[in-house]
Amino acid sequence: MAKLAVLIGHLCFWLGRSNPSVCGSKPDEVSGCQMKDMGSCGNACCVVEVGLKTTPEQTYELTKKTLQDLSEDGFTYVTGGEPNPGDDLRPYNISSPEMFKFILQGRHDAPKYYGTNGDILNFAIYQRSGASSGSVLRMFSLSRIHGALGDNGQNYKSLSFLAEKMQIQSQLAVKHGCGAPLSSPPKELNEDSSASFPSYCGGDASKDPDCARKDFGSCGNACCLVELQLNQSPEKVHQALIDGLTPSNGFSYVTGGQPDPADDLRPYNITSPEKFQFIAQGRHDAPKYYGTNGDILNFAIYQTSGASSSVLRMFSVSRIHGALGDNGQNYKSLSLLAKTFNADMNVKYGCGLKSEVNLV
Template identity: 55%
Template sequence: MPDLGSCGNACCLADLDLSMDPAEAYSHTLSVLKGLQDVGYSYVTGGDPEHDHVLFDDPHPGDDLRDFNITTPKPFKYLFQGRHDAPKYKGPNGDILNFAIYESGAGSVLRMFSISRIHGAVGDYGQNYKTLHFLSDKLTSKEPTRVHGCGLPIASSAAAPPSTSDPAKQSSSSVCGASPSEVPDCDRPDLGSCGNACCMAELDLSMEPEAAYAQALDVLKSLKDDGYRYVTGGDPNPGDDLRHYNFTKPESFQFIFQGRHDSPKYSGPNADILDFTIYGSGSGSVLRMFSISRIHGALGDHGQNYKTLSFMAEKLDASKKPVPKHG
């Protein structure tokens, strides 16, 4: 099930039905994850435990969410994170794994997410789905259900509202903070769409892909004071220009690049990861934008992932806001 750029980088989200209650499902999955160390899997925590939890403004609670009595969008009970190393890309370049467990009528559902960590991984040769499927084989005889990525077509969604070039209506901060209802574009909170909170959106640009890449990169680099930065990653580093690969499916991808977004609470290695791809369209280009909460335990984001993308989009020559496609 090879994926090409569903999250900017390649990714796979799948749900797995387990005929056991959430506590047993968590214990079983964690045991299996830790037991697969020899084949590249590892259990990790992340984020500074001295900092508040992103969703609940309480000290970092670890993996157990039951005390928070979450009911929507799913009755999430546990949240945890892992990594999968391959011979070429491992350690800080290993694929990121996010897991969330919620209660179902038949027992539990394990939400599994894998994303290629390195910059420039538009394709994965099926690795992200393979990583999840290999793990699921150790848990149950049931097949995981693909939800996003994993080679699936991108779901359609409603058109975004028009953007505005009026500075008075634009946000002066890229951070939703403690009072997101008072900050523009923080009205799209996500809970666990990628195990952790995430947002994938697309932005139409009336320029050719090369010009769109140059402008997006310039904007990303210019927003340093707002917490943004352009990064490369992986050794060997694959570069941003995809044109010599002549992609035609699922989109005519021309460029791929990566960034980070720091907030006062989570920065540096705990900053949100940003993935971008650009492909040609009939009217110019489409910038696929993806943001995911990096730390372990970020079930919710107060709308930050969409805000991060929207704030950057305000600085580009776009007539509309980014259109959410997942998360």
């Protein structure tokens, strides 16, 4: 009872104070909240990197300690659960696509969205190429609740707030999202994947061409973002998508909860950065990772040139902390859904593609 009283008291204190890490309802009046994202990961998200002079070990300890020290500002260091992978990647001698040394996860709570609805924070730390010391900290923030197309600048704000508290002086380099326009990496030819495979990249992953796009830490954890150009109305695309999220293939459609935003964005008349019409969320379960550990799927549908032409943006991120690599699963999940529409996928971010940013 004593522990519960302390917890309730702490929560009341936190909810009652002005939280400097939260953008709130007037983001234009809050420093660091100007980089508003709209659906870059289906939901809003932000990926940044910053080069540091500290070793990977020092960067990891500082990041972890900062998350733990900022509990009154809504931050939490995530660990535990089953399975419970460690943060230390050094025993695996990873050298490609980067020399990853550590990975960790956190959460950022705001007065309205907290706990299971709090934003997910992923961090991956790798050694700078050709440097005996020095590291790069990759930070990712994702609006968690279904229907979170926009973030009022919160995802970038959370990461920049952490960087400030870590006394990082260098500018954060945006890799994806954070309100920046989507880039278009070179499109690669799709392999024939007409053979029958399960929806997860298990023991026979090497034989399944859809499992060949193995991602490593593009969103701190592994992730994949693609788009489909479709000659269907946004409404029909949304319905077909929901129909395709069937349990028989490990998929589920996420709705309900409190709050419970609707999928239909048309009443809001959104025109920028795209004419977003619908948003949805799903989950993909595999034999080992399912339920709260299942991969998160976010979808955003926007209208293009005509009423019967639309783009389906699909995003998958490995949910559990420590999931640096995905064995190709994120791309695999999206490719299975794409087959519902008989359309090619245009990779926009992650999915095993290496993107370059200029680190200060």
